[in-house]
Amino acid sequence: MPTASLSLAPVEEEVTSVEEVVSPDLPWVTIVWNDPVNLMTYVTWVFESYFAYPRTKAEKLMMDVHLKGRAVVSHGPRESMERDAEALQGYGLWATFEKDS
C-alpha cells in the first residue's frame, strides 16, 4: 500500500540510454559487395589468402557476393572488422564493416 509522503529523494527509475539498449557486445560484421570488375576466381583467391578459408567456403562466399550482391565474410569485435575491411580493400574488394543487425 502506498503511503503519501513527500520525499526529496530522486525518483529511481530504470533509465536506459539508447546506446545501452543496443547490446554493446553485439558483434560487428565485414561485408563484401558485388562489383562488375572483380573476377570470381580472384575473389575466391582473396578469401583463401586473407582468411585462410578452405576452397569450398571461399567459393560459397564468392558465389553469395556474385548472386546476392553481398556477403558477410567475417564477424567479431569492431576492431577486427575494421582490420578485415581495410585488408580486403587493399586487395581491391569493396569491403565495409557495420554492426550486425
Next chain:
Amino acid sequence: MARAFLRESEGLVALLDDGERTILSGLMQQTRVLLSPEIEPTGDAFDDLVASMGVSLAADQGASGADAPHRDPALDRLLPTAHRGDDEVAAEFRRLTEEGLRQRKSSNLDVAIDRVAAASEDRVVLDDASAPAFLIALTDVRLLLGERMGMRTEEDAEALHAAMETIADDDPLGYAMAWYDFLTWLQETLAHALMGDGDDGDDGDDV
C-alpha cells in the same frame, strides 16, 4: 601474341610482347600516380607503417582524404567508403587507413612494374612473392580502367560489352575496352595458376 600465365620451373610465366608490355606498364604507372601516398614506400614494412601513422594523425583537419576539394572520383572506387550509412565512421576510417592503403597498393604496383620491365625474351616471370603483388596490382588497374569507362554496375559492364559490337574502330572507348578485356584475361590466368588450378579444374569461372 600474348600467352597466359603458366607455372613453369622458374615460376609463373606469361609471354607478353613489346607492345603489350608497354601498354601494361603504362596503365600500371597511371594507377600508381593516382594512388601515390604522401610518403613514398621505402620497401621496409615497419618504416612504412610508422610513416603512414604520422600522416594519418596529421590528416586531422579534413584537408585530405574524401574531403579534399579536387579528389578524383576514381579514388572512391580504389579506396571506397568502408561504412555505408554513417559518414562520420567512414571518414574516420578513411583518415586512419587511407595512407596505409595507398602505400600497400603503390608497393604492389611497383613490384608489378618492375617485373614487366625485367622481362627478357618476352617472358614476364613471377615468383611466390611477386605473384600476389602482380595479381592485386592488376585488380587496381582494372578498377581504374573500369571506372574511367563508367563501369560501375553489372548492367554497365553488359552495356559496354554490347556497345563494342557497333563501336567505330577509332573510338577510344573501344581501345580502352580491348585493353580492359586483355587485363581481365591476364588476371584470370594468373589467379588460376596461383591457385594451382588444373588439378581441380572443374570450375569454369568467368567474369
